[in-house]
Amino acid sequence: MSAETLTPPSANTCVLAAHPNWRESRVNRQMFSTAGALTGVDAVDLYARYPDYAIDIPAEQARVTRAQLLVLLHPVQWYSMPALLKLWLDEVLTYGWAYGPGGTALAGKDLWLVCTTGGPESSYHPQSYNRYFFDAFLPPYEQTAALCGMRFLPPLVLHGAHSADEAEVNAHVATFRNRLQTWPLWPEMDELDSCPACAVPTSDRPASQDAHNIEEGPR
Amino acid sequence: MEHAPAWLTNSLIYLGAAVFAVPLSKALGLGSIIGYLAAGIAIGPWGLGLVTEVEDILHFAEFGVVLMLFLVGLELQPQRLWQMRRPIFGWGSAQVLACAALLFAVGWGAGVPWRIALVAALGLALSSTAVALQVMGERNLMNTSSGKSGFSILLFQDVAAIPILALMPLLGLALESNQATPPAETFQSAMKIVAIVLAIVFGGRLVLRPLLRWIAKSDTPEIFTAAALLLVVATAALMQWAGLSMALGAFLAGVLLADSEYRRELETDIEPFKGLLLGLFFIAVGMSIDFGVILQSPGLMALIVLGFLLLKGLMIYGLAWLMDMPTQERPVFVLLLAQGGEFAFVVFQAAAGASVFSSEVASLLVGAVAISMLLGPLVLVLIDKLLMPHYARHNKPTLAEIDEPQDAPVIIAGFGRYGQIIGRMLSAQGMAATVLDHDAEMVEAARTFGYQVFYGDATRLDLLRTAGAGSAKVLVVAVDDVTQSLALVDLAREHFPHLQIVARARDVTHWNELRDRGVAHIERELFESSLRSARNVLELMGQAPHEARQHAMRFRRHNLELFEQMYPHHKDRAKLIAVVKQGRSQLEAQMAQERADRAAVSAAHGQRSPGWDADT
Secondary structure (H helix, E strand, O other): OOOOOOOOOOOOEEEEEOOOOHHHOOHHHHHHHHHHHOOOEEEEEHHHHOOOOOOOHHHHHHHHHHOOEEEEEEEOEOOEOOHHHHHHHHHHOOEOOOEOOOOOOOOOOEEEEEEEOOOOHHHOOOOOOOOOOHHHHOHHHHHHHHHOOOEEEEEEEEOOOOOOOHHHHHHHHHHHHHHHHHOOOOHHHHHOOOOOOOOOOHHHOOHHHHHHOOOOOOO | OOOOOHHHHHHHHHHHHHHHHHHHHHHOOOOHHHHHHHHHHHHOOOOOOOOOOHHHHHHHHHHHHHHHHHHHHHOOOHHHHHHOHHHHHHHHHHHHHHHHHHHHHHHHHOOOOHHHHHHHHHHHHOOOHHHHHHHHHHOOOOOOHHHHHHHHHHHHHHHHHHHHHHHHHHHHHHHHOOOOOOHHHHHHHHHHHHHHHHHHHHHHHHHHHHHHHHHHHOOOHHHHHHHHHHHHHHHHHHHHHOOOOHHHHHHHHHHHOOOOOOHHHHHHHHHHHHHHHHHHHHHHHHHHOOHHHHHHOHHHHHHHHHHHHHHHHHHHHHHHHHHOOOHHHHHHHHHHHHOOOHHHHHHHHHHHHOOOOOHHHHHHHHHHHHHHHHHHHHHHHHHHHHHHHHHHHOOOOOOOEOOOOOOOOEEEEOOOHHHHHHHHHHHHOOOOEEEEEOOHHHHHHHHHOOOOEEEOOOOOHHHHHHOOOOOOOEEEEOOOOHHHHHHHHHHHHHHOOOOEEEEEEOOHHHHHHHHHOOOOEEEEOOHHHHHHHHHHHHHHOOOOHHHHHHHHHHHHHHHHHHHHHHHHHOOOHHHHHHHHHHHHHHHHHHHHHHHHHHHHHHHHHOOOOOOOOOOO
16 A cells, blocks of 8 residues: 555564555554554555565564564454464464574564454444453464564553444554553563563474475574 | 360369378378479479460469468568667678679680679579578478578568669660669669659558458458459559569568558458469479470589578578577578578569570579479478487587476477566476477576476477376476467377366457366456456445455456356357357446445445445
8 A cells, every 4th residue: 555664774573564454544554554653664455565475484584583573563353363463473483493402583573463343342242243352362462472582562552453443543643652662661561571582393393384484584 | 175264274283292292292291382383394384284274374373472472561560670670680681792792603604604603603502582482381390590580681682672673674774785874763762662662651551441441340241352353453563563573562462450450351362363373383384394404504503502501501501600590590591591582583584585595594594493392392301301300319409309308297389478477486486397488588597597408390290199198197388379279289189188277368268168168277468467457446435455356356266157157159159249248248237336325325324334345
């Protein structure tokens, strides 16, 4: 959608935005352009960058290496992330680079989930149609961070994005901007646990990844 | 039968002789030209004596050469001709001048009067366009460096024949008195020539196409054929009237129509006439060999024939060396240009007419040329049988044809832009492929970049077999010529039915023809890249890249389906158009419906947009 954003040399924040259809977006679009306008933020629109799903793995790994804070910005689709962002995780976070023996490229960095849902907060309840609290859908994100040695920051979620009014959306975008600008000096930081260590035994290494993915990541 | 009209008896004789002699000669491995020549000798005054009016037939049959040049012109777009201007005028003039100078020097040195030596040298320096183009066509040499150079030189000879012919009266007059043509007359005829060439060039561009369109609209196939013939006859007549070469005019007309939409139709209409008339021309050449003169002085005749072939051959070999032509291609190139040609007949007759020399000398020279035209194809057979295997075995030239059996699982035929992408991608995967291309320049260029490319014509069964077609799994048909592509597919289907074919289609017609042959993996060469460009346009018009991709993918799927629907009707034009129209309106209706649905949803929800899955 927008032209390629130049990465500021001092960028320590990387925003990975994934929205398959910006035309229909009210909240995420504003969030993305807000992030892109900040100095020190490398905001990338994945669906514009890789419309053919052919991700440039070394370039993406270099992008993440430069940042200290990795932000995942997307609408929640089927209780998870859009397909291209999942593919990004599958292909970029390689064995021996992001996790496993020698896989320390992301260790010590922060991962922050910023997402929107279509259903209102009340729908994420055992008595409503989404049947689970929203937290129940977060473990895959949390554990992805943990396996890579990253700290999982408290997610910023806007429920009922379709029905949110102008003021609500503006407030949400402002919070997002403020948070990006003040990171890592967030008040709740002290209460966060440091990342649990997750060593993957060699016997569990993915056989197929071993062959081709390992050499793609810098050691 | 007793009182059958002359045309009927003549047709009977010519057709009978050709139909008998040509297949026989082919079966003996001697090629069609020798068959025609032999048929001519057999029915001519020195054979069975069935035909006596050799001159008339020769004149009539020369029109075959004119038609051939027209067809050659049709294959050559004006830009390409313009690109060839250097070889045409550079190598062409070098060949004619060098050969003529050497022949003149030797002749004069041997004590021949200078006028005779000069005319003989000029006439003998020319070569036979008819034989050379026929042979190069049969051997698929037109795209090789020798083919291109040979063609350029032959084209120049067509031009050079004009001043040579114009020289004859001057030499003749010089014999009697030293009167020259008044300059005013020379100027006038020069103006006439310029006017006619301009008329053909502009007429061809501006008038001919609308005219052909109008004639084609009458929907009477034989009238279109008649128009095609009329076109060539009229151009030839115009050129003849201006004192230029008919063949050159026809060639020019062909070039001007090379990028018109009627090119293929003109080609198919003229082709049979050209074939028959050219055959008749060769028969006439055979008949015109005056065995009386040969028998009178066999030694002198042998001396002339061998002498001029040798001298010309040396010169032309030197040219080939200067051109840096692949060693492998030199023998055929030298031979084709060394033999005398049909222009020599005209030159010698004109010289005799202008009494530069006696008719005995003329028939001696004409006989020499005719014999050289008979010898040429014969020597060609010898070259194929003796010299070529020698080349392959001994001094491995830079561009030897593929000769060691290959066993890669993939064969790529054609290493142009299309084949290169495929080859490079396979080699990046560490996959072995045998690459064949018959364009020597392309092969050399590819080799400079380190690609292992074999030189050879993939439409030849033996080469295809050497390339490993017997054991390979996949044959990639990436040649750019449609005829070649189909010939290769036919060959592979017939002899190597196990080969999976992956083919490049130039256009819809080619796609259908490949499908007719059961090829399953066909890609239209411009389809995917056009889709990419369409996506770029949509993006520049404000669509997100991913959205543009989705539209392109949907269009693509629809278009591929349409192709499958069209295929069964591709021989029925009316039905085909109906299917295409229906398909297009279906797509448009579908897209419009989706746009309307989206608008309705947005309207119904007011502010609320339908969310991430609205597009599906």
